[in-house]
Amino acid sequence: MDVKAVRDEFPILHQEVNGHPLVYLDSSATSQKPIRVIEKLDEYYRGYNSNVHRGVHTLGTKATDEYEGAREKVRRFINASSTQEVIFTRGTTTAINTVAASYGRANLSEGDEVVITPMEHHSNIIPWQQIVKETGATLKYIPLQPDGTIRLEDVKETVTSNTKIVAVMHVSNVLGTVNPVKEIAQIAHDQGAVMLVDGAQSAPHMKIDVQDLNADFYAFSGHKMCGPTGIGVLYGKKALLEKMEPVEFGGEMIDFVNLYDSTWKELPWKFEGGTPIIAGAVGLGAAIDFLTDIGLEEIMEHENKLAAYAMQEMNKVDGMTIYGPENRAGLITFNLSDVHPHDLATVLDSEGIAVRAGHHCAQPLMRWLEVSATARASFYLYNTEEEIDRLVAGLKTTKEYFGDVF
Amino acid sequence: MSFNNLDTLYRQVIMDHYKNPRNRGSIEGNPMTVDMNNPTCGDRIQLQLLVDDGIVKDAKFDGEGCSISLSSASMMTQAVKGKPVDEALKMSELFSDLMQGKDIDEEDIDLGDIEALQGVSKFPARIKCATLAWKAMEKGVEEEKED
Numbered sequence: 304m305d306v307k308a309v310r311d312e313f314p315i316l317h318q319e320v321n322g323h324p325l326v327y328l329d330s331s332a333t334s335q336k337p338i339r340v341i342e343k344l345d346e347y348y349r350g351y352n353s354n355v356h357r358g359v360h361t362l363g364t365k366a367t368d369e370y371e372g373a374r375e376k377v378r379r380f381i382n383a384s385s386t387q388e389v390i391f392t393r394g395t396t397t398a399i400n401t402v403a404a405s406y407g408r409a410n411l412s413e414g415d416e417v418v419i420t421p422m423e424h425h426s427n428i429i430p431w432q433q434i435v436k437e438t439g440a441t442l443k444y445i446p447l448q449p450d451g452t453i454r455l456e457d458v459k460e461t462v463t464s465n466t467k468i469v470a471v472m473h474v475s476n477v478l479g480t481v482n483p484v485k486e487i488a489q490i491a492h493d494q495g496a497v498m499l500v501d502g503a504q505s506a507p508h509m510k511i512d513v514q515d516l517n518a519d520f521y522a523f524s525g526h527k528m529c530g531p532t533g534i535g536v537l538y539g540k541k542a543l544l545e546k547m548e549p550v551e552f553g554g555e556m557i558d559f560v561n562l563y564d565s566t567w568k569e570l571p572w573k574f575e576g577g578t579p580i581i582a583g584a585v586g587l588g589a590a591i592d593f594l595t596d597i598g599l600e601e602i603m604e605h606e607n608k609l610a611a612y613a614m615q616e617m618n619k620v621d622g623m624t625i626y627g628p629e630n631r632a633g634l635i636t637f638n639l640s641d642v643h644p645h646d647l648a649t650v651l652d653s654e655g656i657a658v659r660a661g662h663h664c665a666q667p668l669m670r671w672l673e674v675s676a677t678a679r680a681s682f683y684l685y686n687t688e689e690e691i692d693r694l695v696a697g698l699k700t701t702k703e704y705f706g707d708v709f
Numbered sequence: 710m711s712f713n714n715l716d717t718l719y720r721q722v723i724m725d726h727y728k729n730p731r732n733r734g735s736i737e738g739n740p741m742t743v744d745m746n747n748p749t750c751g752d753r754i755q756l757q758l759l760v761d762d763g764i765v766k767d768a769k770f771d772g773e774g775c776s777i778s779l780s781s782a783s784m785m786t787q788a789v790k791g792k793p794v795d796e797a798l799k800m801s802e803l804f805s806d807l808m809q810g811k812d813i814d815e816e817d818i819d820l821g822d823i824e825a826l827q828g829v830s831k832f833p834a835r836i837k838c839a840t841l842a843w844k845a846m847e848k849g850v851e852e853e854k855e856d
Contacts, residue, residue, distance in 0.1 A: 321714070645750060645775035645838060646719075652834075653715050662751040669751065675773040676751040704715065 304601045310685050312337040312593075323655025326690045331476050331504060331634050331681035332659055333526045336590075340529055343589035347582050355581055356555065356572070370581050373588030374571070380591045381521065382512040383538055387570040390537040390544075391584050395503040396426040398522035398537035399470070401574065402499055403430035405547040406520075407468060413439035416466040418496070420445045420453060420482075421671050422475045425664045427501045431470060440467070447671065450628045451478035458490050466496040473505035477663050477679065479610070479631030481505075485516045492517070497543065503527060507683070508606055508632060510599040513538050525583060530590035534583030537574070544570050551576035594684075602684045606633030609682040609691065616695045621702065626672055634681035636663070639698055642705050644678040650701040656694055717828035718835070719776065726780035726822065731787045732769045740767070741853050745845040747837055752778045756786075756845040760853045765789045765797055770842060777826070777835050782842035784823045794850045801843045808836045 310316055313335045318325050327335060347369065353362035355370045374386045383389055392398045407430075411417070417431045421444050435442045445453055445461045453471075462469055469491040473484050488498035497519040502511060507528035513521045518538070525534035539547075549556055549567060556576040558566040567573035594602065610633045617623055622640030639647055644660035651658055659679045662669045669675065680694055740757040747753075752774035759767040768786040772779070785804075789797040799818060806813050807820070810830040829839045 643775035645752075645777070645835065649718065649832060649835060650715060661749065666751070675753065704719075 304597060304605050304684065306605070306685065306687055309597065310687075312339065313685055314338055314341070316685060320655040320657070321653050326656040326693050328680040328682065328686065328690070328694060329657045329659050330507075330683035330686075331527070331679065333532065334507060334529050334683050335685065336531070337529055337593050339593055340531065340586050340589045344531060344582055344586045347585050352582070354578055366581055369585045369588070370579065373584040373591075376588045376591045377536055380511070380595065381506070381536075381538055382514055384514060385541060388538055388541050388544065390539065390571045390574045391580055392522075392535045392537050392574075393533055393580065394524040394526070394535035395424075395501060395522045396535075398520075398535055399427055399499065399501065400430045401537055401550050402468075402470075402520050402522075402539070403434045404550045406497070406543065407431070407434040408438065409546075409548065410467050411435065411438040411440040414465055415440040416443050416463065417441070418443045418445060418462050418466050418469045418491075420471055421447055421667050422451065422478060422480065422665065423470070423472055423667075424476055424501065424503065425666070426503075427470055427472055427499075428667065431468075445471075451475065451480050451626065452628050453480075453482055453487075455483065455486055455490065458487050462490050462494050462496060464494050466491070466494050468499065469496050470499040470501065472501040472503070474508070474632045475627065475668075476504045476634070477636050477665050477668055477677070478627030479634045479636070480628055481630070481632055484518065488517045488519075504632065504634075507594075508599070509603045519543055525587040525590060528587075528590055529593055530587035531583045534580045534587045536587075541570065544574070547574075549573050549576060553577050555579065597684065605684055606682050609633055609686055609688065610635065612688050613680065613682070613691045613694070616691060617698070620695060620698050623698070626674075626677060633683070634679060636677045636679040638674060638677055639701060640705075642701055644676045646705065647678050647698075647701050650704055651694070651697045654693070654697045654700060656697045658694075718832055720825040720828060722822050722825040723776060723780045726783040727776040730770075730779060730783040732783065732790070733771060734769050735771060736767050736769050740769075741849050743845045743849040743852070745841060745848065747774075747778070747841055749837070750775075752838060752841055754778070754782055754841055754845055756782070756842065756849055758846070758849045758853070760794060760850060763794050765792055765794060765850070768846070770845075774841070775835075775838055777829060777838040778841050781823075781826060781839045784821075784826070785842045785846060788821060788823055789846060794854070797846065797850060801847050804843050805840065808840055 315335050351362045351365040353366040355367040374389050377389045378386045484500045491498040499520040500518040502521050502523040506523035521538040526532040553576040556573050624638045626636045648660035736757045740759045743756045754772035756770045768790050770782045
């Protein structure tokens with residue numbers, strides 16, 4: 304992969320921040336957008352902005368073709384067997400909430416269990432907390448190993464015949480752990496439960512095959528994979544989606560509307576109430592083309608190299624604590640001596656380096672790590688080893704700056 | 710390497726309060742207790758106030774956070790201790806102005822060490838860190854008033 308050529312496609316990367324060339328290390332929060340995605344949005348709004356699925360006019364047909372074309376791109380991207388299994392949502396959060404509110408509400412009752420892990424993002428915790436309160440079911444956690452990994456023995460121990468839903472993140476946004484979701488899905492299925500995979504941190508970085516994973520639901524966000532904000536995907540197996548009730552009712556999702564009763568459109572549209580996220584979907588389609596042209600295998604290889612290099616270099620800095628396992632996805636969560644992550648992030652920002660500081664929407668995991676906050680550097684296809692050198696230099700600067708204090 | 714820009718934020722007096730916080734701990738007896746956090750970053754403060762006869766007799770805090778939030782809490786407790794509640798609230802208002810980069814009438818009330826936090830106004834992402842303790846104080850005395 305030619306990183307320089309990749310970087311040339313991202314206009315935002317070519318700027319100075321606080322007098323230094325920008326080093327953007329916060330792609331796990333949101334990725335930057337290549338010019339072809341930005342131009343695709345521009346083209347949509349300038350050229351054929353129109354509502355979908357209803358107009359007889361030419362622009363409406365073009366918008367519908369592009370919107371549904373994007374769905375086909377998503378289908379291929381995750382290897383779903385049909386576009387009926389690809390629902391556009393606002394993002395991962397909405398996708399998981401849809402499963403909790405629809406599948407959860409219909410299938411959970413007292414005595415049933417939902418199983419998750421303590422490393423989940425809030426978006427894969429709170430929807431389940433809410434739905435178990437409503438249905439009388441119980442929320443259970445698969446315990447973590449000290450290095451932040453999951454053992455399949457523990458999954459087998461936690462998932463029982465009372466378990467109806469298992470929901471686990473594919474890649475941890477804090478620890479970088481790559482979870483064995485395929486094996487966990489097998490255990491869930493053996494007990495008659497369905498498996499939801501939170502793919503927010505995996506879909507942007509690795510080849511996803513939902514059929515191979517045998518996930519019943521797979522959720523991800525467009526904005527973390529070079530697409531626009533406000534678009535995401537819920538993949539679900541057709542047999543399950545067909546039995547599920549929509550959670551949003553209104554235009555676009557109906558078949559017949561009578562005075563006191565209505566019927567729904569077929570899949571996937573019954574889950575897409577209201578004017579859909581047309582520009583977002585079209586932009587996501589362009590992002591998928593971009594990632595596919597480069598190749599997900601190449602992207603993952605590049606990120607793995609960066610992560611290994613960053614681990615090696617960051618570990619050389621005095622007072623460095625890195626959280627999570629040795630083998631990890633392209634992100635590193637850390638603390639530097641007693642310097643609070645906010646202070647650290649402010650010093651790095653003054654050097655033009657953007658990292659995340661805080662609890663990363665994973666408060667239960669922060670408590671498990673026994674820290675109140677951490678800093679995180681996350682990498683994507685456009686990052687370079689030189690940028691990691693800048694980060695390491697910035698960390699040394701931070702130490703130097705706060706050296707007198709601690 | 711020049712740290713001029715950072716030095717406007719991390720003034721020596723701030724680092725002193727961070728390293729040696731004043732009034733850190735808890736008040737014995739039955740003080741008014743306010744827990745407040747900054748959900749976007751995980752900073753957390755527990756503030757205890759002893760208000761008697763309209764005067765803040767004692768103020769102590771505990772919690773976790775960055776240098777800005779903890780030094781601000783330390784300075785705030787120092788500033789309001791012994792002051793009438795109305796004056797404490799007035800200081801909070803002034804502090805809020807200070808954070809928004811507004812000119813404040815310094816003759817009105819002496820903010821003492823607190824003025825060192827003026828530089829925070831140039832770092833918008835950090836303003837919430839500095840105001841957390843003041844927000845807790847406002848909440849505390851308002852609840853006290855209602856009782």
